[in-house]
Amino acid sequence: MSKENTDLPEKKQKTNEKDRAFGEGFEYTHDNPYHERLGVFEEFVLRDDEAEANAGNWNNKAFNRDAPLHTEIGTGYGHFMIDYTQKNPDVNFIGLDHRFKRSFNLAKRLNSLQHKNFKYLRGRGERLGHIFAESELTKIFYFFPDPWPKTRHHKKRLFQKRFLDEVYKVLKPGGEFLIKTDHDGYFEWMCDVMKEESRFEIIFQSFDLRAEHPEHFLSSFVTKFERIFLEKGIKIKSMIIKSKKES
Numbered sequence: 001m002s003k004e005n006t007d008l009p010e011k012k013q014k015t016n017e018k019d020r021a022f023g024e025g026f027e028y029t030h031d032n033p034y035h036e037r038l039g040v041f042e043e044f045v046l047r048d049d050e051a052e053a054n055a056g057n058w059n060n061k062a063f064n065r066d067a068p069l070h071t072e073i074g075t076g077y078g079h080f081m082i083d084y085t086q087k088n089p090d091v092n093f094i095g096l097d098h099r100f101k102r103s104f105n106l107a108k109r110l111n112s113l114q115h116k117n118f119k120y121l122r123g124r125g126e127r128l129g130h131i132f133a134e135s136e137l138t139k140i141f142y143f144f145p146d147p148w149p150k151t152r153h154h155k156k157r158l159f160q161k162r163f164l165d166e167v168y169k170v171l172k173p174g175g176e177f178l179i180k181t182d183h184d185g186y187f188e189w190m191c192d193v194m195k196e197e198s199r200f201e202i203i204f205q206s207f208d209l210r211a212e213h214p215e216h217f218l219s220s221f222v223t224k225f226e227r228i229f230l231e232k233g234i235k236i237k238s239m240i241i242k243s244k245k246e247s
């Protein structure tokens with residue numbers, strides 16, 4: 001925790017940390033024992049700002065091979081990451097989540113996989129533009145993000161202009177950002193944010209993915225949270241936005 005913040009109430013500190021996470025001077029702070037425990041998986045896990053040293057060099061230094069670089073924000077229990085990396089050994093994949101214990105449990109599972117075409121980052125999605133360099137990524141996946149349903153928390157939603165600035169920066173020309181959510185309110189919010197966007201085009205949009213597009217790639221896998229929502233009969237909303245960046 002930075003010195004100037006120590007007198008603030010805890011709630012206020014958290015809000016500030018999230019806002020600051022986008023910026024240049026941000027430093028990760030924590031006293032979580034899983035930070036140390038994640039060190040066991042140093043072959044493929046990078047913690048906090050360790051990942052940012054690789055910006056611009058993921059393929060040639062971290063993976064030692066040239067391949068399309070993809071990332072998933074909010075990997076959770078890793079259902080998509082595991083399925084996708086093992087079915088697509090020709091991509092370089094980076095999973096990212098900010099929860100410590102969840103990250104540790106996932107790292108244990110990742111350690112036993114056949115194809116090691118991935119890295120895992122314990123860090124924040126807000127740091128996207130610091131973890132990756134200009135035009136480094138081909139695809140970004142964002143599935144069932146925390147919806148922050150209360151009006152006073154909407155500003156915590158990751159999908160906002162400030163975040164799309166980072167998405168635009170790190171995606172290659174024609175790069176794609178693929179989204180699924182259970183939450184009507186967050187999906188409407190995303191659609192509203194997109195109305196103000198001229199840097200991306202929406203190339204796919206559905207308010208009921210599985211009924212309308214059962215053959216689509218986004219219907220071809222089920223994440224842990226998605227299964228819970230499907231069992232409750234909730235319709236899956238989805239969108240793919242494509243960068244209009246010139247090559």
Ligand SMILES: C[S@@+](CC[C@H](N)C(=O)[O-])C[C@H]1O[C@@H](n2cnc3c(N)ncnc32)[C@H](O)[C@@H]1O
Pocket residue numbers: 073074075076077078079096097098099102123124125126143144145146158223224225226
């Ligand atoms: C509802 S869970 C969904 C997990 C997974 N994608 C799935 O569909 O099963 C949301 C995940 O996003 C992570 N998360 C939330 N905000 C984040 C942020 N700002 N940066 C990185 N991860 C975040 C949480 O820790 C959690 O694991």
